[in-house]
Amino acid sequence: MDQPIILDRLLKHGKKDMVSFHVPGHKNGKIYERYNYKNFTGQWLSLDVTEIPGMDNLHAPEDMIKEAQERAAKFYRADHTFFLVDGTSCGIIAMLMAVANPGDKIIVPRDCHKSVLHGLILGNLIPAYIQPEVCSDTGIPMGILPETVERAFKEHPEAKALVITYPNYYGICSDVQEIAKIVHKYDKILLVDEAHGAHLNLSEALPVPAIEAGADIAVQSTHKTLPAFTQASMLHVKSRKVNVDRLKMMLAMHQSTSPSYLLMASLDMARTIVEGEGKFLMDQLLGHVEHFKKQIAAIGKIKILDQGLVGKLGVKAVDATKLVIDMTELGISGTLLEELLRTKYHIQVEMANMSAIVAVSTIGNDRRDFERFIHALMGIKDGKGIAHRHIEVPLYSYRIPPMRLTPRQSIYMEKVAVDFTNSSGKISGEYLIPYPPGIPLLCPGEEITEEVIQYVQLLKRNGVQIIGIEDKELQKIKIIEF
Ligand SMILES: Cc1ncc(COP(=O)(O)O)c(C=O)c1O
Known part of the structure; x- marks a missing residue:
């Protein structure tokens, strides 16, 4: 008999004791140890059930799943919340197909996630693309200007909805409140891909949550920034414009008929933890981030994307829990920095590009994680023999080519x-x-x-x-x- 290769690799990875500045938000399960939820981690296999009597049904919830979704809706101030077991991706596809018919037009920022494109393909929808602003120094996508949205609805009055990413991968937030006002002025629907924003309602210091800012539907990857398991997401509706029965049908079409109860339980557990202690935990996290940034500033020559961007390039707010770190002034590219952190210091960050890394910090990280991160960056700065060819990112400016086929x-x-x-x-x-x-x-x-x-x-x-x-x-x- 050969060996189960995926399990073997996972077990090997688990032994490495990596510090996670990556998703999922539970950070190797550390946060569950703090709350010790009835020691569920010792009982994985008996918890992996399907729709047997007493377990309710995600696609027609009447009992505990209904109750858990209602509690989540109350916590997120939504009219309805739906648990998703196929990630935010399935929620995005379902929401697009719930609000538009085949052949309908949707206003879509060009930097959307691929699940938006998949929704357009599956729903046979026609995109009218708009461009986000782009930072000419770093090449990073910034916000979408409200006037860009206004122009798009004037040019495409037949469009049914706008879908935006908020926050984007780098924690950058457009002025969603202003955008919502424009969308509603034209009597259209605002759909928000809030994959990176399930934690926003935990502090006034964070950007306003999309649902509170006027979004009709927002989909959040709870698994990315809160303690839920990978693939576990939520979709929130707060609107009179959305046909909720049609949305339910679309969700049923795009999700498994055998949804994992572990995923659903993890959503309810995440909500329980943050409803109880989320504000306290987020204050702690923001304190660690503040300390981290001060230490990094003291090291020198390391740039961190920060609140200084607010008010420029369509940026209304920046999510402080996302750490975008640029060491190119020291001759260290983002990809090299990611590699050094991973191989020499056992720190896994979320993403790297030529100039910077993106590290995702959540309430699952503790002070020690940040201290290890600071120590690593100091070590890398002092490291000898790191060579890096400086890459100029040409100004991102071109016209969107004409669409000849959908x-x-x-x-x-x-x-x-x-x-x-x-x-x-x-x-x-x-x-x-x-x-x-x-x-x-x-x-x-x-x-x-x-x-x-x-x-x-x-x-x-x-x-x-x-x-x-x-x-x-x-x-x-x-x-x-x-
Ligand atoms: C902006 C954005 N939207 C949507 C998704 C899809 O989320 P999920 O992985 O929960 O399906 C991602 C995933 O990385 C993302 O970055």
Whole structure:
């Protein structure tokens, strides 16, 4: 008999004793030890049940799941809350398909998560893209200006809804209150991908939660920033414009008919912990973050994304629990920093790009985690022999190419590879996504313009990574012959 390879790898990983500045928010389960929830960790296998009598049913809840969802709705000040066992991804697809019919238009920021694109494909919806602002120093996507939203609804009065990411991956928050006012002025629906914001209602010092700011629907990855298990998310509705029965049907279509009770229990447990002690725990966390930032400032030459951005580039607020750290002034790229933290100091951060790392801190982190992080950054700063080629990120500026086929049409059509430099005027069958900022230059179904070809050459010359395309050398691009 061979060995179960996934389990083996997980067990090996568990022994490494990594400090987690990564998701999930429970941080290797440390927070559950503090609350000792009836020692559930010793009973995993007997808790892994399905819809037997007494266990209620996620898709037609009448008993404990209904009650747990109602408690969550009250805590999040929503009219309705739905537990999700297939992540925020399934909630995003369901909400799009709940508010729009096939052929309807949706206003979509170009830096949306791929689940939004999947929702457009599955629902046969037509995106009208808008651009977020981008920081020219770092290449990081910033906020969406309210005036960009206003212009979009004027240009596309038939659009049904706007979907925004709030906060974005870097903790950047647009002015969701102002955006909600504009969306509602045009009698449209505001959908918020709040995957990174399940913790926002734990402190006044954090950006306002989307539901409290006027969103009609917000979906949160509880597993990312609160103590819930991976895949466990919540969808909140606060609106008279949303047909809740249709939403329920869409959720049932996009989620397993055998939802994991461990995931659902973890959502209820996360809500119980934060409703009881969340404010206290968040104050503690914000104190650790403050201390961390002071120490890092004292080390010198390490940049941290901070509240200084507020008021610029569509940024209304910044989530302080996200630590975006840039050591390029010391010749250390984001990818090298991630590697050094992981291999030399056993610290796992969430993400790295050319210039910076993103570390996710949650109420599951304690003071010792931050001390280890500070110690590691000091060590890396003093390290000898670190070489890094400084990469200039060219200004992110180009026109969104014309859409010639819808996202749904594009995925079903045959594709052939042609020379990229000679592809002007053809229809792209692939994405071209420079990283950073992680915003597509080109999506399947869009025309490959000379401007995009020239811009990609510039990005390549500057060493910017381009993802979403099969040929990493970018000699060839797949096109749709139409
Ligand atoms: C902005 C954003 N939206 C949605 C998702 C999807 O969330 P989930 O992993 O809970 O499906 C992610 C995941 O990383 C994300 O970053």
